[in-house]
Amino acid sequence: MTAREEILARVRSALHTAPSDPVAAHARLSHTYNRIGKLSREACLELFIDRLVDYDSEILQVTAESEIPQAIAKALQHADEHRALVAPVFPAACLPPGFEFKLDNALPTSEIEGVAAVVTTCEAAVAATGTIILVHDGAQGRRVITLMPDHHICLVHRDQVFELLPEAMTAIAGRTTKPITTISGPSATSDIEMTRIRGVHGPRRLTVILYG
Amino acid sequence: MSVIVGKTSQAPDFPIAAKSALKNDQLRRNVAHATNVIRNKRALRVEEMPDWEDLRQAGSDIKAHTLAHLDHYLEEFARNCELAGGKVHWARDADEANSIAINLIRHYGGTEPGLEVIKVKTMTSDEVQMNHALEAAGIKPIETDLADMIVQLGHDEPSHIVVPALHKNRVEIRDIFRKQMGLPELTEQPEDLTNAARHYLRDRFLRAKIGISGANFAIAATGSVGVVESEGNGRMCVTLPEVLITLIGIEKVLPTFADLEVILQTLPRSATGERMNPYNSIWTGVTPGDGPQAFHVILLDNGRTRLLEDEIERETLACIRCGACLNACPVYRETGGHAYGSIYSGPIGAILSPQLQSLEHSRSLPFASTLCGACYEVCPVKINIPEVLIHLRGRVVREDQKTLGGKLSAENIAMQTVATVFQDHRRYEAAQRLARIGQTIFKRDGQLTNLPGMAGGWTRSRDLRPIPKQSFRDWWKARDKNGEETREKKAEERA
Numbered sequence: 001m002t003a004r005e006e007i008l009a010r011v012r013s014a015l016h017t018a019p020s021d022p023v024a025a026h027a028r029l030s031h032t033y034n035r036i037g038k039l040s041r042e043a044c045l046e047l048f049i050d051r052l053v054d055y056d057s058e059i060l061q062v063t064a065e066s067e068i069p070q071a072i073a074k075a076l077q078h079a080d081e082h083r084a085l086v087a088p089v090f091p092a093a094c095l096p097p098g099f100e101f102k103l104d105n106a107l108p109t110s111e112i113e114g115v116a117a118v119v120t121t122c123e124a125a126v127a128a129t130g131t132i133i134l135v136h137d138g139a140q141g142r143r144v145i146t147l148m149p150d151h152h153i154c155l156v157h158r159d160q161v162f163e164l165l166p167e168a169m170t171a172i173a174g175r176t177t178k179p180i181t182t183i184s185g186p187s188a189t190s191d192i193e194m195t196r197i198r199g200v201h202g203p204r205r206l207t208v209i210l211y212g
Numbered sequence: 213m214s215v216i217v218g219k220t221s222q223a224p225d226f227p228i229a230a231k232s233a234l235k236n237d238q239l240r241r242n243v244a245h246a247t248n249v250i251r252n253k254r255a256l257r258v259e260e261m262p263d264w265e266d267l268r269q270a271g272s273d274i275k276a277h278t279l280a281h282l283d284h285y286l287e288e289f290a291r292n293c294e295l296a297g298g299k300v301h302w303a304r305d306a307d308e309a310n311s312i313a314i315n316l317i318r319h320y321g322g323t324e325p326g327l328e329v330i331k332v333k334t335m336t337s338d339e340v341q342m343n344h345a346l347e348a349a350g351i352k353p354i355e356t357d358l359a360d361m362i363v364q365l366g367h368d369e370p371s372h373i374v375v376p377a378l379h380k381n382r383v384e385i386r387d388i389f390r391k392q393m394g395l396p397e398l399t400e401q402p403e404d405l406t407n408a409a410r411h412y413l414r415d416r417f418l419r420a421k422i423g424i425s426g427a428n429f430a431i432a433a434t435g436s437v438g439v440v441e442s443e444g445n446g447r448m449c450v451t452l453p454e455v456l457i458t459l460i461g462i463e464k465v466l467p468t469f470a471d472l473e474v475i476l477q478t479l480p481r482s483a484t485g486e487r488m489n490p491y492n493s494i495w496t497g498v499t500p501g502d503g504p505q506a507f508h509v510i511l512l513d514n515g516r517t518r519l520l521e522d523e524i525e526r527e528t529l530a531c532i533r534c535g536a537c538l539n540a541c542p543v544y545r546e547t548g549g550h551a552y553g554s555i556y557s558g559p560i561g562a563i564l565s566p567q568l569q570s571l572e573h574s575r576s577l578p579f580a581s582t583l584c585g586a587c588y589e590v591c592p593v594k595i596n597i598p599e600v601l602i603h604l605r606g607r608v609v610r611e612d613q614k615t616l617g618g619k620l621s622a623e624n625i626a627m628q629t630v631a632t633v634f635q636d637h638r639r640y641e642a643a644q645r646l647a648r649i650g651q652t653i654f655k656r657d658g659q660l661t662n663l664p665g666m667a668g669g670w671t672r673s674r675d676l677r678p679i680p681k682q683s684f685r686d687w688w689k690a691r692d693k694n695g696e697e698t699r700e701k702k703a704e705e706r707a
Contacts, residue, residue, distance in 0.1 A: 003302040004290075007462065007513045011283040014520035022281040026467050029273050033266035033474070051487065106501060109418055109452065129488035142502045143451040143493075147444065165488075166473040173469050176434040177296070179495040179502060182476075184488040187444035191359040191375060192382055192402040193242075194249040200358065200406055201413065202444025202491060 037127075037163025044127045044163045045210070051130025055185025056198055058207040068155065068211055069096035072119055075153045075207040084117035085149060087141040094155070095119075104145045112144060117151040118203075123175065124168040125161045129184060132156060132208065133168060136179045143179050152183070152203040157212040215515035216306040217339050217565045217574075219369070223553025225576040230543075230551040239379050243371075243548040246378035247539040253485025254536060254590070261481070270474045272594040275530035278467055279520065285432040285465045286511065292435025296497025298507040306340035309512050313342060313424065313457055314349045316508055320455045321422050325350040330416060332439060332449040333357035334426025335373060335533055336459050336512060338555040339568075342424070353424070354416055356445035358409050365392040371549030371557060374483045374535035379548050413445070423453035423504065427460045428532070429475060430509075433468045436496040437509065440479060442489050450493050456504035461512050463529040475532060478592035482534035515568035524603045528563050530593045537587035537597060543580055552577060559587035563600045571608060578604035623666060641685060648679050 001009070037044060052059050058078070060071045073096035076084060083100040085107075095101050102115055123135040132154055134140045146152060162168040172180065187202030198204060223229065233239060258264050278285055290300040303309035321327045329346070331337065331353050343353045343364070355364040362377035363370050366388040370376030377385070386400040393412050398404060428440040437458055439446045450456055466472065472494075480489040498507050519525045538544045538558030549557030554565035554574060562581055566574040578601050587597040609627075612618030633639045654660050660676040662668065670676065682690075 003304050003308060006304060007302050007517065008283050010517035011520060014517050022284045026277060029277055031270055033263040033270055131488050136502055147447050147451055165477055169470065169473040176436050176469055176496050179499055182492040184490050188490050189358050189406055189443045190484065191377060192385055192405055194246050195402045197402050197406045200410055200443035201448055
């Protein structure tokens with residue numbers, strides 16, 4: 001018997017119940033927890049901002065899409081950075097002049113290392129937990145470019161912000177063929193005497209640009 | 213099949229290990245501080261969730277359902293993972309898991325000695341002692357979680373499921389880093405220590421060809437796998453190497469992507485008291501052009517299927533390794549994790565390690581609890597740990613009674629005697645009268661402070677009230693006799 005056959009046989013003999021339909025049984029599980037938010041649009045966005053601040057993220061708010069380049073410029077200036085990575089399909093109209101934007105055409109890590117910032121879009125965001133969700137495709141970039149730079153600048157459309165995690169998970173459920181990263185504030189550790197230290201291996205700085 | 217859980221086979225019994233842990237003041241201070249911080253943060257983050265109890269119930273239901281159909285979901289996961297470009301291996305026990313990993317590393321990395329592989333924190337790999345096996349094969353595993361680095365560089369053992377180095381304070385960590393990283397000037401500021409870890413690992417992340425990870429969950433419906441973390445070392449390990457090997461206990465499978473919405477709400481709040489941990493990575497097989505282009509999953513049994521048999525024991529497999537029960541446990545909070553002699557410590561370790569090993573090597577662990585129930589109260593998937601502990605204590609006793617030595621042991625004889633005495637009220641009352649006379653020589657200032665034999669285990673650290681002159685039963689009887697009289701007298705008084 002192969003290990004696979006043996007483990008499955010052990011499971012079946014241990015369960016000693018008549019096989020039933022797992023799909024139907026799974027559908028019958030009750031979900032009494034909150035799956036749909038109750039807050040107004042304004043309150044939901046306010047909550048999102050409050051959570052981001054709580055994680056030491058930087059927030060820049062703009063209304064018109066035409067203001068995005070200025071916001072990106074500001075985020076880079078705050079961090080004293082001149083260069084940033086973007087995915088090749090990132091809308092060029094959103095990028096401010098006066099900075100060098102390096103397109104990630106399957107760049108090797110040696111060329112990614114040393115670039116201080118990255119600008120991406122996102123798939124969805126969660127207000128209750130201050131989380132942005134990347135589905136690594138298109139302008140959201142490959143995983144590596146969102147990870148190695150020290151500063152991640154992420155564009156979040158206000159319509160992408162859900163109040164609760166289950167709402168956002170439902171929105172992205174069809175996209176699991178691509179890698180997914182959820183990001184809640186900058187990288188951090190509390191491993192030394194439970195003191196929260198911002199920035200270990202992932203980006204030490206997270207800027208969220210809210211637009212739309 | 214030989215089930216191994218870390219180094220439990222060489223560990224002393226809990227009461228012996230606990231005694232020496234209790235003498236280590238520094239350790240107790242460190243453990244008390246860390247568990248207090250996490251406990252308070254958790255309480256805060258749980259309190260703000262109006263639907264917390266519903267989430268706990270949902271988590272418990274999902275896990276119970278999955279375990280009841282585990283064969284179905286394992287096959288579904290394996291099928292979907294392979295359709296997406298992954299390769300699934302099955303390991304009956306620790307040795308098999310380690311040899312699969314070593315063969316894969318040799319296949320992709322060659323046989324050059326000292327080959328480095330990067331690892332992201334995985335308790336399951338500690339369970340199978342993978343680092344030890346890799347080193348024996350000439351492969352150099354590099355732990356990348358800060359706490360795991362502290363443990364690895366300090367030649368130590370993890371003492372907590374989530375914060376493995378919580379028994380070390382900043383000065384102790386500084387000393388380990390100074391020595392192992394060659395940084396004699398390093399200060400004990402947590403910022404500096406964290407920075408040192410970042411620099412130490414950066415090159416290693418970039419040059420490693422092979423990464424090893426665990427998984428917090430595997431999704432059957434999509435074949436996806438996920439790692440929950442804070443530092444970004446997890447993202448590094450699952451993104452940068454060309455080859456990724458992920459070791460997963462078979463109980464970690466979840467039916468659908470939607471089920472994650474429950475676990476991802478309860479796990480971070482329970483584990484670190486955060487609304488959400490900084491990073492969750494979820495990936496499905498191989499994505500061309502993004503991340504490792506070869507992905508191998510090792511599905512590990514190592515005693516887990518044995519726990520499925522019994523409905524009470526099966527509950528243990530619902531554990532999502534948040535560590536909340538450790539932080540809440542009055543025993544763990546005093547002794548820390550090492551006394552449990554297993555990488556799974558605290559209440560969950562006290563039920564998980566003995567069961568995985570079918571009670572071998574860890575017979576004292578089910579007794580390492582006061583049964584206060586704090587662990588059950590905080591468990592995000594509602595594992596009734598006290599119930600499982602009592603069940604296991606019963607198993608240990610029944611197994612002992614099968615041997616002649618066990619049958620004739622003082623404890624068994626005493627317990628059998630107590631059972632006989634408690635079965636009949638006349639015997640019980642006679643025993644009480646006897647004890648009332650016998651106890652006089654042990655009374656000090658109205659308390660029993662130094663009982664002989666096994667009962668001394670109780671009085672060594674606690675006072676015991678003596679049996680009173682009149683017991684409740686005596687009083688009840690006397691009241692029965694005088695009952696009518698008293699009632700009449702009272703009626704008269706009222707009149």
